[in-house]
Amino acid sequence: MATESGHNPLEQFAVSSAVEFGIGDLDLAITNSAIWMMAATALVIIFTTVFIGRRSMVPGRMQSLVEISYEFIANMLEDNVGDQGRPFFPFVFTLFMFILFCNMLGMLPYSFTVTSQVVVTFGLALVVFIGVTIVGFVKHGLGFFKFFLPHGVPGFLAPLVIPIEILSYLIRPVSLGLRLFANLTAGHTMLKVFAGFVAPLGALWILPGAIPMAAVIGLTLLEFAIAFLQAYVFAVLSCIYLHDAIHMH
Amino acid sequence: MPQLEFWHFLPQFFWLAVCFVFLYVIMAFVALPRIGRVLTDRKHRIEQDLDGAERARADAERARLDYEDSLEEARDRARSIIGAAIQQAGEEGERRLEELDREIGRELEDAQRAIDEARTTALANLEGVAVEAARLATRRLTGAEASDEDALKALAAVREN
Numbered sequence: 001m002a003t004e005s006g007h008n009p010l011e012q013f014a015v016s017s018a019v020e021f022g023i024g025d026l027d028l029a030i031t032n033s034a035i036w037m038m039a040a041t042a043l044v045i046i047f048t049t050v051f052i053g054r055r056s057m058v059p060g061r062m063q064s065l066v067e068i069s070y071e072f073i074a075n076m077l078e079d080n081v082g083d084q085g086r087p088f089f090p091f092v093f094t095l096f097m098f099i100l101f102c103n104m105l106g107m108l109p110y111s112f113t114v115t116s117q118v119v120v121t122f123g124l125a126l127v128v129f130i131g132v133t134i135v136g137f138v139k140h141g142l143g144f145f146k147f148f149l150p151h152g153v154p155g156f157l158a159p160l161v162i163p164i165e166i167l168s169y170l171i172r173p174v175s176l177g178l179r180l181f182a183n184l185t186a187g188h189t190m191l192k193v194f195a196g197f198v199a200p201l202g203a204l205w206i207l208p209g210a211i212p213m214a215a216v217i218g219l220t221l222l223e224f225a226i227a228f229l230q231a232y233v234f235a236v237l238s239c240i241y242l243h244d245a246i247h248m249h
Numbered sequence: 250m251p252q253l254e255f256w257h258f259l260p261q262f263f264w265l266a267v268c269f270v271f272l273y274v275i276m277a278f279v280a281l282p283r284i285g286r287v288l289t290d291r292k293h294r295i296e297q298d299l300d301g302a303e304r305a306r307a308d309a310e311r312a313r314l315d316y317e318d319s320l321e322e323a324r325d326r327a328r329s330i331i332g333a334a335i336q337q338a339g340e341e342g343e344r345r346l347e348e349l350d351r352e353i354g355r356e357l358e359d360a361q362r363a364i365d366e367a368r369t370t371a372l373a374n375l376e377g378v379a380v381e382a383a384r385l386a387t388r389r390l391t392g393a394e395a396s397d398e399d400a401l402k403a404l405a406a407v408r409e410n
């Protein structure tokens with residue numbers, strides 16, 4: 001890795017403590033990551049409360065955007081879980097908006113991408129995983145264990161199917177968290193790498209510099225799409241897991 | 250990879266939990282109910298307006314039917330009035346015709362009477378002329394003088410034959 005600071009494409013993911021804070025021996029410092037989480041939280045709150053403030057019959061531009069987000073998530077939940085998913089709407093909405101705003105804030109120059117942090121994505125994935133498992137047991141009691149032996153599987157296959165099902169269930173939070181983390185980290189690293197080529201190559205001649213510049217512009221557009229898509233994927237998968245827990249396959 | 254440095258796991262997770270729970274509470278109890286209310290209010294309003302429009306359409310349809318009914322009624326009435334007028338006019342014409350016939354008959358009688366009178370007068374004059382002619386003829390033929398009475402007698406005798 002490069003020793004020169006500012007040229008390391010992974011440096012953008014470095015967490016640093018901004019305000020020291022702790023309870024007892026626990027270090028709970030407010031890091032740059034935490035500051036951007038708070039910024040995303042604040043922006044989501046402003047977006048969903050201030051912009052709907054006037055509550056007009058005929059919505060303005062921002063109000064329709066809020067309403068579209070609301071209906072987008074509501075429809076997604078309705079399509080994937082059905083009516084029984086209604087109580088989980090605030091959770092899925094919060095999840096989607098939080099990830100979306102963190103991703104989008106990460107697109108700002110000099111900002112920090114919270115969702116490129118393993119702890120954050122795994123933390124969110126664990127919340128979904130644990131929550132969905134609790135929902136499953138509350139809904140079906142111990143009958144939820146039948147989830148690991150799908151209907152119609154012949155008895156002699158059970159010793160094979162059950163471990164596979166359990167493993168695939170346990171792997172869910174890993175894949176859920178890893179997907180978001182990997183997408184955001186890879187995208188931002190790539191942006192940085194290509195951006196790092198622009199100045200050295202451009203110093204030689206204009207054309208070699210223009211090529212990585214064009215790549216950076218294209219990647220930036222792609223990253224915006226990914227920022228939305230990954231938030232959507234995270235929310236959809238959470239809905240699908242919720243569906244499994246409520247309806248058992 | 251800076252993401253894997255262990256020291257920031259706990260603080261990041263702690264603040265993530267704080268932010269997420271805070272955001273969840275605000276969304277669940279403040280923001281989403283408000284947005285939901287705006288949307289349902291609008292839906293109700295639209296339904297209401299659609300209902301109103303439907304009612305207005307029904308009213309218009311009813312008004313149109315009423316109008317057509319009254320138009321039909323008016324047409325019927327007009328037809329009967331015209332029929333009555335035609336009939337009345339026919340009767341009147343016949344009556345006038347009869348009156349005219351009577352008048353013409355009366356005038357014809359008058360004319361007939363006048364003609365008859367004229368004929369009798371003419372006939373009476375003719376007698377005088379005949380007497381004179383008879384007396385002249387008698388004087389020329391016989392040289393004798395015939396009196397008026399004789400001439401009249403002779404004339405009556407001729408007429409009787």
